[in-house]
Amino acid sequence: MTNDGMKIPQATAKRLPLYYRFLLNLHSSGKQRVSSAELSEAVKVDSATIRRDFSYFGALGKKGYGYNVNYLLTFFRKTLDQDELTKVGLIGVGNLGTAFLNYNFSKNNNTKIKIAFDVDPNKVGTQIGDVPVYHMDDLDKVLIEEGIQVAILTVPSTVAQSITDRLVQANVKGILNFTPARLNVPTSIRIHHIDLAVELQSLIYFLKHYPTDAEITEVEE
Ligand SMILES: NC(=O)c1ccc[n+]([C@@H]2O[C@H](COP(=O)([O-])OP(=O)(O)OC[C@H]3O[C@@H](n4cnc5c(N)ncnc54)[C@H](O)[C@@H]3O)[C@@H](O)[C@H]2O)c1
Numbered sequence: 001m002t003n004d005g006m007k008i009p010q011a012t013a014k015r016l017p018l019y020y021r022f023l024l025n026l027h028s029s030g031k032q033r034v035s036s037a038e039l040s041e042a043v044k045v046d047s048a049t050i051r052r053d054f055s056y057f058g059a060l061g062k063k064g065y066g067y068n069v070n071y072l073l074t075f076f077r078k079t080l081d082q083d084e085l086t087k088v089g090l091i092g093v094g095n096l097g098t099a100f101l102n103y104n105f106s107k108n109n110n111t112k113i114k115i116a117f118d119v120d121p122n123k124v125g126t127q128i129g130d131v132p133v134y135h136m137d138d139l140d141k142v143l144i145e146e147g148i149q150v151a152i153l154t155v156p157s158t159v160a161q162s163i164t165d166r167l168v169q170a171n172v173k174g175i176l177n178f179t180p181a182r183l184n185v186p187t188s189i190r191i192h193h194i195d196l197a198v199e200l201q202s203l204i205y206f207l208k209h210y211p212t213d214a215e216i217t218e219v220e221e
Pocket residue numbers: 091092093094095096097117118119120123136153154155156157159163178179180196
């Protein structure tokens with residue numbers, strides 16, 4: 001939602017964290033304005049799209065001036081609830097899960113994995129990158145106690161659906177699913193699937209069908 005309650009298109013909303021991170025860097029380097037061309041170069045989104053995205057929240061860049069970095073940051077902070085920390089739970093501390101715990105979104109100060117769960121006795125009771133690993137038996141209790149409503153799923157796909165059902169029972173509202181399983185959830189729950197194979201195929205498709213030179217010309221238009 002924008003400040004006046006208008007809904008931002010989903011595609012635009014997905015790009016906001018990208019813009020936000022880059023603007024934060026600009027801000028900390030003392031820069032006060034940015035042009036859509038500079039932004040475009042940094043975040044690899046064409047400048048026409050950036051201008052359209054920004055027009056949704058009333059940031060109309062002036063020719064020869066660009067956008068005011070502070071104004072944009074204030075807007076993004078509100079829109080993305082950057083002032084509020086969202087606590088995230090991670091289920092499945094294997095190869096992928098461990099990598100996420102070590103990384104733990106250190107560049108974002110608004111999201112943090114607080115708790116992890118697994119069934120492996122070698123992992124339960126340990127801490128990885130400051131995050132305690134609990135047994136799955138405690139899933140519902142701990143998630144509810146901690147008020148965690150967002151979960152990352154990095155378990156084998158065979159157990160993904162039954163764990164998802166438990167997450168829903170434990171009041172989780174959003175799930176980032178890294179397993180190849182397609183999960184069924186009530187319509188009130190939001191699931192985002194991240195399938196690296198699909199992403200890779202899509203990259204290869206674009207390389208074949210949209211040569212990069214053509215893309216550059218498009219950006220400059
Ligand atoms: N590793 C990758 O690069 C990668 C990439 C894309 C997608 N994935 C997908 O992500 C998921 C995890 O992959 P991985 O390589 O980390 O696997 P992994 O086998 O290393 O880790 C899975 C973890 O889940 C735990 N687990 C098993 N059953 C559980 C249960 N019932 N409840 C809670 N935890 C349970 C295991 O103990 C283990 O720690 C898989 O579905 C995989 O297809 C992995």
